[in-house]
Amino acid sequence: MSDALPTESSSPDRGTSAAPYDALLLLSFGGPEGPDDVVPFLENVTRGRGIPRERLEEVGQHYYLFGGVSPINEQNRELLAALREDFAANGLDLPVYWGNRNWAPYLTDTLRDMVRDGHRRVLVLATSAYASYSGCRQYRENLAESLAALRAEGLPVPRVDKLRHYFNHPGFVDPVVDGVVASLAELPEDVRAAAHLTFTTHSIPTAAADTSGPEEAHGDGGAYVAQHLDVAELITEAVRKRTGTAHPWSLVYQSRSGPPSVPWLEPDICDHLEELHGKGVPGTVMVPIGFVSDHMEVLYDLDTEAMAKAAELGLPARRSPTVGADPRFAAAVRDLVLERAAAERDESPVRCALGALGPSHDLCPVGCCPARTPKPAAAGADAPEF
Ligand SMILES: CC1=C(CCC(=O)O)c2cc3nc(cc4[nH]c(cc5[nH]c(cc1n2)c(C)c5CCC(=O)O)c(CCC(=O)O)c4C)C(CCC(=O)O)=C3C
Numbered sequence: 079m080s081d082a083l084p085t086e087s088s089s090p091d092r093g094t095s096a097a098p099y100d101a102l103l104l105l106s107f108g109g110p111e112g113p114d115d116v117v118p119f120l121e122n123v124t125r126g127r128g129i130p131r132e133r134l135e136e137v138g139q140h141y142y143l144f145g146g147v148s149p150i151n152e153q154n155r156e157l158l159a160a161l162r163e164d165f166a167a168n169g170l171d172l173p174v175y176w177g178n179r180n181w182a183p184y185l186t187d188t189l190r191d192m193v194r195d196g197h198r199r200v201l202v203l204a205t206s207a208y209a210s211y212s213g214c215r216q217y218r219e220n221l222a223e224s225l226a227a228l229r230a231e232g233l234p235v236p237r238v239d240k241l242r243h244y245f246n247h248p249g250f251v252d253p254v255v256d257g258v259v260a261s262l263a264e265l266p267e268d269v270r271a272a273a274h275l276t277f278t279t280h281s282i283p284t285a286a287a288d289t290s291g292p293e294e295a296h297g298d299g300g301a302y303v304a305q306h307l308d309v310a311e312l313i314t315e316a317v318r319k320r321t322g323t324a325h326p327w328s329l330v331y332q333s334r335s336g337p338p339s340v341p342w343l344e345p346d347i348c349d350h351l352e353e354l355h356g357k358g359v360p361g362t363v364m365v366p367i368g369f370v371s372d373h374m375e376v377l378y379d380l381d382t383e384a385m386a387k388a389a390e391l392g393l394p395a396r397r398s399p400t401v402g403a404d405p406r407f408a409a410a411v412r413d414l415v416l417e418r419a420a421a422e423r424d425e426s427p428v429r430c431a432l433g434a435l436g437p438s439h440d441l442c443p444v445g446c447c448p449a450r451t452p453k454p455a456a457a458g459a460d461a462p463e464f
């Protein structure tokens with residue numbers, strides 16, 4: 079159980095051995111890099127997922143507004159560079175690769191390269207910090223599918239493990255706190271002290287939220303909502319320590335898709351901005367804690383749509399940055415890699431985590447974040463063959 083693990087709020091010295099691992103794989107979503115990529119990208123994302131055609135056309139327009147380019151790939155290149163730099167500077171000799179679910183470089187191609195380069199024990203960093211089907215199990219399904227493809231090609235199949243959820247690692251949280259403090263300072267002085275912190279994340283179907291994480295661990299909203307609430311609370315407290323102000327806050331949702339008949343997590347951020355304004359709140363900072371970089375869901379759904387809503391209401395608003403390629407995040411990944419490597423060597427490492435929930439599990443338990451239609455998933459307790 080995670081609550082029995084020794085926990086620290088800052089990283090201990092862990093040495094430099096990643097053994098038994100021989101490579102790290104950055105696993106992400108992928109995004110289009112030009113107008114011709116947009117439709118094939120959206121087809122990849124939505125294959126078999128029942129998203130209405132109108133929603134797809136609408137989301138396509140979001141990408142065309144930015145020349146058909148999502149910033150996510152460039153941001154992952156920057157994270158890759160930050161990881162390599164941090165590892166090299168700290169004596170961690172572990173090659174880092176990058177593969178995506180929905181766009182080149184595709185996961186299967188990257189894993190094939192890794193195997194050809196001789197790697198057999200691969201650790202995976204997914205660019206989602208929380209538990210959920212979309213942010214965790216779906217990546218594990220992608221891994222299982224790619225490993226099966228390699229096996230079908232007659233290649234050796236590496237063993238893959240996935241790093242634990244890092245939403246409450248100080249290297250993920252601290253840069254966000256800095257960003258919130260800076261964004262508050264950019265609000266007009268007369269609204270700053272009473273400004274509301276609007277924490278935001280991706281909406282998902284309530285059924286997916288309720289079943290996220292280990293089944294027995296959480297109530298309504300599952301691990302997904304519980305983890306976001308924990309992060310929101312600890313960021314608010316860290317901001318209070320820095321500014322002396324206990325800002326009121328809420329957790330809201332964005333980027334909903336799927337048919338209206340299916341319930342998703344609410345309130346939507348734009349409805350919430352209206353509500354805040356109606357209650358006389360003088361200003362807000364939107365804090366996208368659900369995302370690891372300022373990709374399209376941030377650039378469009380927050381910077382374009384939610385900002386337009388705030389302007390329409392006359393509500394002063396700022397959007398604080400995501401962690402991106404912050405060197406503290408790169409150092410956090412190194413800490414998590416060394417922690418997991420030590421755990422694999424049965425060394426009972428100290429786990430670094432903030433907040434009330436404690437460090438997340440290393441190995442997703444059987445049935446964690448279930449899919450609507452069960453598929454093989456690698457890197458979990460229900461996937462011993464990988
Ligand atoms: C929890 C979560 C994260 C965070 C965790 C993580 O990062 O993994 C996330 C990230 C992202 N989602 C992204 C893009 C899209 N997500 C879609 C659709 C969906 N996302 C969902 C959930 C999540 N999504 C869900 C439940 C759906 C419905 C369909 C389904 O069950 O799959 C669609 C289809 C059209 C639409 O409905 O919007 C698109 C285009 C991009 C790329 C942005 C860029 O290009 O910069 C990123 C990082």
Ligand SMILES: [Fe+2]
Pocket residue numbers: 280
């Ligand atoms: Fe998404």
